[in-house]
Each structure stands twice: as structure tokens, then as C-alpha cells.
Amino acid sequence: MLHLSNLSKSFGSNRAVDDLHLTIHSGEIFGFLGPNGAGKSTTVNLIVGLLEADSGAIQIGDGGTPRSPRVRESIGLAPQSLALYDSLTGRENLEFVGKCYRLKGTQLAERVDWALDFVGLRDRQSDRAEAYSGGMKRRLNLAAALLHQPKLLLLDEPTVGVDPQSRNAILERVLDLKRAGCTVLYTSHYMEEVERICDRVGVIDQGKMLAVGTVEELIAEHGGAHAVIARGQEEEHRFEMSSPEEALRALAEVENLRDFHTERPNLESVFLNLTGRSLRDS
């Protein structure tokens, strides 16, 4: 569905995307992870045609550049910033977006109804967006990206600042979209979300793709060993090991063992192992 080859983009001396290769298959949810300034947003902007690559190629579906109207009609973007008109009602927001994608008449009304039902906002469709909660705005933002039935959906931090109920609803809707055959590029800093819904995950840093695979593959390859954390009388011990026997032997050597627990590697440890533990404020 989406194929990036040798994609590069620089801003002055800063190489934001560096020879990026990536293939996302039809109907999969691909998690796109990286620290701040890693090149995620630049990559997304290249995919939707907001930026032009210095070199490399982007192929979406059957071909065509992201700047061509036909390709754009096959892409949906839910940006991180809530791209909504506060003075318009939820329905008016969606009707306007639909018209921008050349929907009209009965088809427009049906698609708006579907999108409102899909994100659970039908009963609030006549309220202005400014009266919506943060979670409702996020859901409306998602609905606006889905109106024209895109084949490729890009979700940029779609659950930032929402309550657990709205977050759960959004994740469920994304899984529904996958079941309906939609391809999703999912950008997030919430590892548990990515673990929950993504078929494959890519970790990017300094413009380079560091690793790509299923969550299990990444954990096995980059997550590090299981750990046992034991608390003795005075101090805490951390043992990283590859087998239960090793763990038992290590626990037996702890003086005055009070309690212990195990830590298994997860996507967060993969992320930190690949991108380091230093702060990224840029």
C-alpha cells in the first residue's frame, strides 16, 4: 500500500529523513515510533505531499505522487493538532471536509452520518465543536479523516490528552478500520497503544529507520533480557538472565530476601535500547 524507498529530506544542514526505506502492506496497522525530532512528522508530511523529498520515491497504492489529487483522495490524515473549526457544529465540520473531497448531496449526508456514528458523536452533531470535550474533539478529528473512505490513514498522536474511555474508543475504531481493510500508519508515544493495535512497528531516530518488525520480533531482538528484581534487607538487586534456573540461583544468593518480582522486556525497553535514554527536547 505504501512504499518508501531511499527517501531523504534535509532542512539546511539538518538531515531530517535519511535514506528511509519502508513498506506498509495493505490492511495492516503500522506503528511509527521515535523520540521528538526523530523524523516522524517529516516522514508523514512527505507521505501526504506537504513536503517534497530531496531524493527517493514514495509510492502509494497503484502509484502517483502524493501531490496528485487522485492520490490525495486515497489518503486520510488526522493531524496531532485538532484541525477543527470551533464555531461550526460537529456536523458542519464534517460536511465542509466532505465537500473539500468532492462529496455532495446524498452521498455526503450518508458519509457524514456514518462518520458521526463511527466515532459516537451522532447525538452531539448539532453542538459546536468548541463545546466538545478533548476526547470528543479527537474523535471528530478522526471522523474528518475518514469521511472520504481513504485507503491509507495516517494518525498522528490521535489519543493525546484524552480520557481512558475516549482513548479506548479511538483504539477500537482503529481496529475496526483495519478489519474493514484500511491501512493505518499510527504515530504515538504511548507504547501500550502500539503494542495493543499495531501489526508491525518501526522505530526511527535521527531520520533513519533503526528497526522494523512485529512487537514480538522487536522485543526478542532489541528488548534485552528478562530481569528479576530482588529486595533484600538493605538493598535492591537486579539480575538480568535468560532462564528460570539462572533466576532461582541468583535469588538464592540474596541475603535476607524480603520479596522479588520479574520484569519482562517490552516495547518501551526496545524503544529505549534503540534510541538511548538521554532527553530529546528538540
Next chain:
Amino acid sequence: MSQIWAIACKDLRLIARDRSGLFFVLFFPIIFAVFFGSMYAGDDGRSIPMAVYDADETTVSQSFREALTGDPAIEVMDFSHEEAQDAVRAGTIAGLIRIPEGFGAQLERMGRGPPPVLSLLVDPTRRAEIAMLEGVLTRDALESLGSEQIAPMTIEIEGLESSSETVMPEPFELSFPQGIVWGLLSVVMSFSTSLVNEKTTGTLLRLRVAPLNSGDVLAGKAIACFLLSLLVCGILLAVGAAVFGIRPVSWPLLSLGLLCVSYCMTGMMLLLATFGNNERSSSNIGWSIMMLFAMLGGGMIPLVFMADWMVSASQVSPIMWSVMVVEGGLWRGFSLQDMIQPCGILLACGTACFLLGTLRFRRSL
């Protein structure tokens, strides 16, 4: 086209729901027009540049002309009769003093027959200066005879003549063109900041990833701005007609003028929208530029109170040309030929701003 229309309708809807914005677009210009209309009705004036046409050509009339030329209260301009009429119509001079045949003889017989008659063709916007002129003319007439005796003299004041009737506008007809221009300034600023707002809130991003190009986005905004400008003009004229009895001399020419002004303002909106990185800075920059144009173009202080160099400089202000074309159709009695120059300037200004704005907008993406 349907996408462009969708953007235009969305913008009009957003403006309609912005109550404070609506106040400045619709009600503030009415307050402005009423305020200045009341001021014109009650002011006591001053004057200055005049042309003199001597149809009498007697020694007395020539002495009178010399007295006028030497009077510091009047600047006698060197115009032919036709040129002077055009200059009054265009507002370049305050009026034309016509010395009719027989004026010299009547002046010499003063007190022993009908009083001498002078006729004054005046620019009604300079009503303040006319009252003072009457006294100056009487004084100079007596001076030309070497007399200090006070004697009556009849001064017939004429308004501008259109093809169909003589026009002497009411005070509110003088102030409503300025009110209309102020309404349009508010429209311009509302739309220019709305484009910046779309950038900062992210809605422009949604438009840019849709199958639209930047020209479609700008065209949608421009159509909305143009339509709202015409609506504001219509509402102000309707209020003027219903409440203050304003009756345009020429509806077709007034309509032509309003179309040109709205076009120019729309182009300026697109250019102003490219300045500033956020709503506040865009608004500050936009209002500063427009206020400067308004001040320079007589939108705040009448041109008559300005120094000559400022009056000359006012020609760079679209506001000056805007007021002129609205007055031209409303009460000045401009012909189509009279409208060509100011309308052409407004169209050229609008087109230049439109092109420059589009270029800057595309570069900013």
C-alpha cells in the same frame, strides 16, 4: 469550483458566528457614518483652492479677480471653465467662482439697483469652507472698488451638476462613503486574520492534504471576502436610504464603484494575510497598514485639513480612490469617463495585491 464555493460558504458562516467581528464589520461603520455626518452638518468650515471664471471681463471684474488672487484666504488656481468644473467634481479644488456678465456694472451701481450676483460652484464635502468664502468674496468685491462700505451681494451656491440634476448632498451622503470604506476595512481584517488563524490552528493543514491546491483555498477566501464586502456596502446603503434619506445619483456607477472597491479590498486582504506568524501579529500589521492608508487617504481626517504634499501623497492610498468612486456614484455625479481612472487604479491595486499575496502565501507553505 464546488470546493472553492464550500470554502467561501464556510468562511461566511464563521464570520456570521463571530459577534464581535460582526459588530466591527456592520455596526461600527454605521456609527462612524452617523458621527461624521452629524459633524459635517454642524461644522463651521474653512477653505482654500478656488478657480475663477470671469465672464464679465470688465475693469471691475478684473480688479475683483486681482483682489481674490491677493487674498491669503483663497488660492486662485489657473483653470479654464471646463477644467475647473472637472476639478471641483474630482475634489481637487473647493469650488469655482463664476463672475457673470454685468457683474462689474452691478457692483458699481451698488445700492442703486439690484445687488450684484456671484455664482459659486462648490464641492459639497468642503461645506465648511463655503461659509467663510461668502464673507471673503464680499470683502474682495468691495476692495476691488476701493470701497469700505458694507453692501449686500447675492451669492448663488450651486452643487455639482450630474447629467440629470444638480447635486447638493446631505451631510450623511458625505459621511456614508467613509463609513462604507471603514466597513470594508473591517471585512479585510476579519478575513486576513482568519487565514492566519487557519495556519495556527491546523485547519489549513487539513485543506492542504485535501485534493485542493493553494489557489483553491485562496479563491474560496477571496470569494467570501468579496461577497461580504458587497453585503456590507448594501446594508450600509440600505440603512442610509431608509434612515437618512440617501439617494445615489447613479445606481449603475455606484455599483461599478462598489465592485471595484470590493475587488481592491479583497486583493489587499490576501496580501495582508501573508504578514505575521500568528493572529495577533497579523492583526497588528494589517491594521497598522490600513490605518496608515486611511489616514493618508482622508478616511480619518479630511484631505482639506492636510498639507499640500500630504494631499499629493494621498494618491498612493487605495482608501482615497475608494472614497472617490463611492462619492462619484453617490452624489458627485461622475460620468462613466470620470470613473475610469479611479476604478482602474483600484482594479490594478487589487490585482497587484492578489498576485503578490498569492506568491507570498505559496512561499510560506
